[in-house]
Amino acid sequence: MATFKDPAVAGNAAMRIAVDARNLIRARSGIARSIENAVVALSGRVREIHLCLPDELHVDFAHLSRLSNIHIHVIRRPSILGRVWWSSFDLPELLRKIQPCVFWGPAHKLSAAAAMVAPSVLTIHDLVWKFAPETMPLHRRLGDRIMTGRAIMHAAQIIAVSVRTAADLNATFPKTRGKTIVVPNIVRPLPVPESRASLAGLGIDRAFCLFVGTIEPRKNLPRAIRAYLSLPDGLRQRFRLVIAGGTGWKSEELQQLQVRYHEEMLWLGNVSEQRLATLYAHCSFVVMPSLYEGFGYPAIEAKQFGKLLLTSHDSPMADLAGPGTVLVDPLDEGSIAAGFEACMRRFGRVDPLGLQAHASCFQVDAVSSALMEVFMKTQACGFHSD
Template sequence: HDLVWLHAPETMRARTFIGERLLMKPALRAADVVVADSTATASALTSAFPWLKSRVRTVFPGTATLPAPGDGSSLGPLGITKPYALFVGTLEPRKNLANLIKAYGLLPAGTRAGCDLVIVGGKGWKQRGLVDLVRSSGLETNIRFTGFVDDSVLATLYANCLFLAMPSLYEGFGLPIVEAHSFGKPVLTSNTSSMPEVAGDNAVLVDPNDPAAIAAAFGRLSMDAEFRSQIAAGARNNAGRFTWENHARDMLRIFEQAIWQRRKTDA
């Protein structure tokens, strides 16, 4: 799915980093075929391990179909009563939430008044300071942490947001981008790893290490409805590239090729 242990090891839990560092190379050497879920991950693999050569394939994952969304008024119990930008993901360092919050704090007060930031996801690791950052920045009334939500609430959150804000430091794929696009929503995401590939033409790309750049994109997407519509124009078509039917068909072909090659080698 990714090479976080090579490209963003500081964002990982120690045991996960040690496990991947110790076990991935032997697994790659033993495999008949190595399947990556994005061209970016495949390229990173062959760059890091040139001896893999022709064994690497790319097969995009699909996304689960979320339930029909509810009306925006149903989000009131979560404290969501104004237009908002949405983040979806586990709260962990790779998701770059500290820079997203800093960027939000750089926005003019008038922009923040017209667009809250809603952060959806379960607690991960190394992120205990996020609430303190929000509090120290005076953003408690504008930034909301919902915690984990079920699929019906998630669908409603996607359907009623202005855009998805996902300026991750690194992603092997980035499923929330596709989920947001499936609801016809534009995306703010990073210009690194797989995110440009997955988002296609339906995102504003930023340097994830530059809060000012994130803020500029956030401000335009939150204030300019015509720009949002322009960016979102092909979002649903882009999401249509990523289906489990396509994934299954491509994986079946890879299994058949691997079996044929093994039999040919063993003959």
């Protein structure tokens, strides 16, 4: 078995990390946010970070190029087939030029050719294709299944972002047990929120509960809306349902519900981080009854603002979210409706300090140290092959 040793490297301050940053060529998403947050945190701990991309950085992440020790490497391959070529040929060639101490695949992807150049760390966020396949388009389901199965074979170390993800991964691929470690995503504080009055122009004129996320089947939003609409009139009229999130796959049902029940619910689409912080700050509670998640940023962001969370009892959020969480059966509209009612009756009687203390476990200092430990161990152990 080959090993990778660089006698000039001694400790974090001399470490050079290369990153498969292909997720940063599109607008900010959950996984892209996790990469962005980690890169910013690690930039203060290592000598160099090299972001390798098959296209230009999206404007959402342009600020990364302004960090002094971040180096951007772009070989443009805009087509789907071009990305396959980039992963198999361009990326390994870039790595040979960069000569990193560690190569990081932060989003399920790691080719054999890339893993042969430097010891590699792979992050697995979820196994939706295995445990909730009906919530994915067929081409993505098949692609993720193939790429994940191949990637884990080449990784020296594997990061799972939650205990649930680690359990799902180890159950599906037993050989990963000895090289899997749980390191949650970094959840950075959002900007300082604006006043409640700033929401009036959006049509938010009373107390509201908040859903945050891309509109797709996995988020279980239509079922949650029907549960909300089944509530007694008195409760529903006190709390409007506000939805913040862009259009994903199969959002037609939500569009129909929005037209029909526009007095009860409000869909804002994508919002800025400033607006998101303001929504969190002034909502009564946060709703996230997903069918499947690997991590779930809104679960922790809700707690950063001291808010109650309604979420699924069989998801990672049940373990991650900590105190101030109301658990429901995501397949049972009656259970979700009961969860809505419980939150509506409890929201003013929750001590936010305990919730915020729990959320601090996911901030930069706590998580970046664990992430660095994985990279240091990978560098020391060298290459791995199953």
